[in-house]
Amino acid sequence: MTKRHIEPILWLLFSAGGVAAAVFLPILVVLFGLAIPLGLVQPDYDHLHAVVSHWLTRLVLLGLLVVMLFHAAHRFRFTLYDGLQLRGFATPIAVLCYGAALVGSAAALLIVLTV
Amino acid sequence: MSAPATYRQPVSRLWWLKKRTYFLFVMRELSSVFVAWFAVFLMLMVFAIGRGEESYQRFLDWAASPVIVVINVVALAFSLLHTVTWFVLTPQAMVVRGPGSQQARAMKEVPVAGKWVPAATAVRVGGRLPAGAVIASQYVGLIVVSAFIAWLVLR
Numbered sequence: 001m002t003k004r005h006i007e008p009i010l011w012l013l014f015s016a017g018g019v020a021a022a023v024f025l026p027i028l029v030v031l032f033g034l035a036i037p038l039g040l041v042q043p044d045y046d047h048l049h050a051v052v053s054h055w056l057t058r059l060v061l062l063g064l065l066v067v068m069l070f071h072a073a074h075r076f077r078f079t080l081y082d083g084l085q086l087r088g089f090a091t092p093i094a095v096l097c098y099g100a101a102l103v104g105s106a107a108a109l110l111i112v113l114t115v
Numbered sequence: 116m117s118a119p120a121t122y123r124q125p126v127s128r129l130w131w132l133k134k135r136t137y138f139l140f141v142m143r144e145l146s147s148v149f150v151a152w153f154a155v156f157l158m159l160m161v162f163a164i165g166r167g168e169e170s171y172q173r174f175l176d177w178a179a180s181p182v183i184v185v186i187n188v189v190a191l192a193f194s195l196l197h198t199v200t201w202f203v204l205t206p207q208a209m210v211v212r213g214p215g216s217q218q219a220r221a222m223k224e225v226p227v228a229g230k231w232v233p234a235a236t237a238v239r240v241g242g243r244l245p246a247g248a249v250i251a252s253q254y255v256g257l258i259v260v261s262a263f264i265a266w267l268v269l270r
Binding site: 015017018019021022023024025026027028029030031032033034036037038039041043045047048049051052053061065068069071072073074075076078079083084085100104107108111112114115 | 153
């Protein structure tokens with residue numbers, strides 16, 4: 001029965017994360033994943049630190065990370081169910097996926113609190 | 116509850132290679148791996164920034180290594196696939212009403228003291244925005260957010 005109650009919340013997190021990833025991810029990957037490491041643009045450390053440690057950035061970042069992690073967990077769970085025909089392992093798969101998202105969310109909370 | 120004992124045709128684990136549309140569907144679903152990857156990547160970056168300039172420099176050196184760059188190029192491709200497919204699905208998943216919508220009264224089942232009872236309620240009808248308008252407005256949102264983040268980081 002508990003599964004019935006929690007499923008809508010998981011779908012809600014999936015949708016929220018889907019929207020967040022769709023809107024925020026491309027620019028974040030371009031900037032932080034490629035342009036900055038490859039030296040195409042070089043914002044200085046103090047500026048980055050100031051941006052990241054602003055309370056609003058921390059809040060947005062935490063929200064973004066949490067919903068993205070749960071979005072990924074939810075979608076990956078169904079990828080394993082259907083893509084690899086693993087419905088027989090439904091419970092351990094769900095525990096692993098959402099467990100990983102929970103651990104990641106806790107880590108995200110610690111990181112934004114201490115940056 | 117046990118499964119009904121009816122015959123089910125076994126499905127190959129590689130069913131998604133049999134048709135282009137199946138393949139695209141699975142690629143879309145696999146974008147989740149890269150969403151998770153980049154969440155972790157961002158967390159490592161913010162952690163490094165928090166620990167000081169030297170630590171951030173070490174993060175940048177790691178992020179510039181060929182393996183990580185290749186992973187992030189693939190992540191960018193999957194993130195764009197996610198964005199495009201998500202925007203296309205939005206108008207199918209929700210009704211967005213424009214200024215042309217009107218208030219109307221309709222009978223709806225509402226919970227009263229633990230029972231579902233029909234009652235007159237206000238609903239909005241008409242003025243549904245066409246799918247194209249919903250999709251276009253999402254791209255406007257994407258551009259505004261992207262421009263803002265780029266400005267914030269690079270100014």
